[in-house]
Amino acid sequence: MNHEELLRTQIHPSAEIAADAQIGPGCRIWNHVQIRTGASIGAECVIGRDVYIDAGVHIGRRCKIQNGVAVYAGVTIGNGVFLGPHVCFTNDLRPRAVTPAFELKSADDWTITATFVHDGASIGANSTIRCGVSIGAWAMVGAGCVVTKDVPPHALVIGNPARLRGYVCRCGRSLRIDAHAQIGRCDHCGAAGVVQLG
Numbered sequence: 055m056n057h058e059e060l061l062r063t064q065i066h067p068s069a070e071i072a073a074d075a076q077i078g079p080g081c082r083i084w085n086h087v088q089i090r091t092g093a094s095i096g097a098e099c100v101i102g103r104d105v106y107i108d109a110g111v112h113i114g115r116r117c118k119i120q121n122g123v124a125v126y127a128g129v130t131i132g133n134g135v136f137l138g139p140h141v142c143f144t145n146d147l148r149p150r151a152v153t154p155a156f157e158l159k160s161a162d163d164w165t166i167t168a169t170f171v172h173d174g175a176s177i178g179a180n181s182t183i184r185c186g187v188s189i190g191a192w193a194m195v196g197a198g199c200v201v202t203k204d205v206p207p208h209a210l211v212i213g214n215p216a217r218l219r220g221y222v223c224r225c226g227r228s229l230r231i232d233a234h235a236q237i238g239r240c241d242h243c244g245a246a247g248v249v250q251l252g
Contacts, residue, residue: 062079062080063077063079063080063081063082064081064082064083065077065081065083066083066084066085066086066087068085068086069083069084069085069086069087069088069089070086070087070088070089071083071087071088071089072089072090072091072092072093072109073091074091074092075089075090075091075092075093075094075095076093076094076095077089077095078094078095078096078097078098078099078115079097079098080097080098081095081097081098081099081100081101082099082100082101083095083101084101084102084103084105084121085103085104086103086104087101087102087103087104087105087106087107088105088106088107089101089107090107090108090109090110090111091109091110092109092110093107093108093109093110093111093112093113094111094112094113095107095113096113096114096115096116096117096133097115097116098115098116099113099115099116099117099118099119100117100118100119101119102119102120102121102122102123102139103121103122104121104122105119105121105122105123105124105125106123106124106125106126107125108124108125108126108127108129108145109127110127110128111125111126111127111128111129111130111131112130112131113125113131113135114131114132114133114134114135114173115133115134116133116134117131117133117134117135117136117137118135118136118137119137120136120137120138120139120140120141120179121139121140122139122140123137123138123139123140123141123142124141124142124143125137125143126143126144126145127145127166128145128166128167128168128169128185129143129145129168129169129170129171129185130168130169130170130171131171132170132171132172132173132174132175132191133173133174134173134174135171135172135173135174135175135176135177136175136176136177137171137177138176138177138178138179138180138181138197139179139180140179140180141177141178141179141180141181141182141183142181142182142183143169143183143185144169144182144183144184144185145166145167145169145185146164146165146166146167146185147167147185147186148164149164166185167185167186168185168186169183169185169186169187169188170187170188170189171183171188171189172188172189172190172191172193172207173191173192174191174192174224175189175190175191175192175193175194175195175205176193176194176195176226177189177195177199178194178195178196178197178198178199179197179198180197180198181195181196181197181198181199181200181201181216182199182200182201183195183201184200184201184202187201187202187203187204187205188204188205189201189204189205190204190205190206190207190208190209191207191208192207192208192222192223192224193205193206193207193208193209193210193211193222194209194210194211194222194226195211195212195216196210196211196212196213196216196219198214199211199212199213199214199215199216200213200214200215200216201215201216202215202216203215203216206218208221208222208223208229208238209221209222210222210228221238223238223240223242223243223245224243224245225240225242225243225245227240227241227242227243228240
């Protein structure tokens with residue numbers, strides 16, 4: 055980073071950032087954030103208070119991650135993603151504290167299952183994302199959802215488990231869908247494009 059980029063980057067003194075973590079220019083990282091070894095954060099991200107970003111996690115540019123979010127190893131976050139307060143990702147399909155012999159599990163006793171959040175997606179406050187799913191570009195996950203299956207691009211999902219309730223534009227408003235042509239149209243901003251129906 056050059057001097058001007060360093061000045062635009064703000065890191066609160068209470069943040070704990072591993073020496074080899076990569077922080078893009080223009081980021082704002084607030085109180086008590088922990089970013090572990092090998093993690094990378096793209097340019098111009100805002101990381102709220104008490105966020106935990108695990109080892110090796112990749113976060114794209116211009117993301118907004120609100121207070122109390124936990125992003126565990128195996129999760130990849132695209133560009134322009136919004137994560138509401140206290141969103142929690144998981145990374146183990148069969149979590150146990152101990153082995154069948156009742157020995158404390160070590161890092162070698164489990165397998166990380168990857169999760170992907172694609173560009174422009176938004177995940178509402180207090181949602182839980184089961185590992186192994188993909189959340190499509192510009193999808194919107196309602197507050198308090200438990201996501202157990204892939205979410206198509208532009209899909210609006212709500213509930214526990216999260217279920218498809220419609221499709222949304224890049225501006226966040228509902229799309230009018232022509233199911234035959236698989237085209238979504240936004241009456242608010244006029245945007246139109248092909249939407250994968252699911």
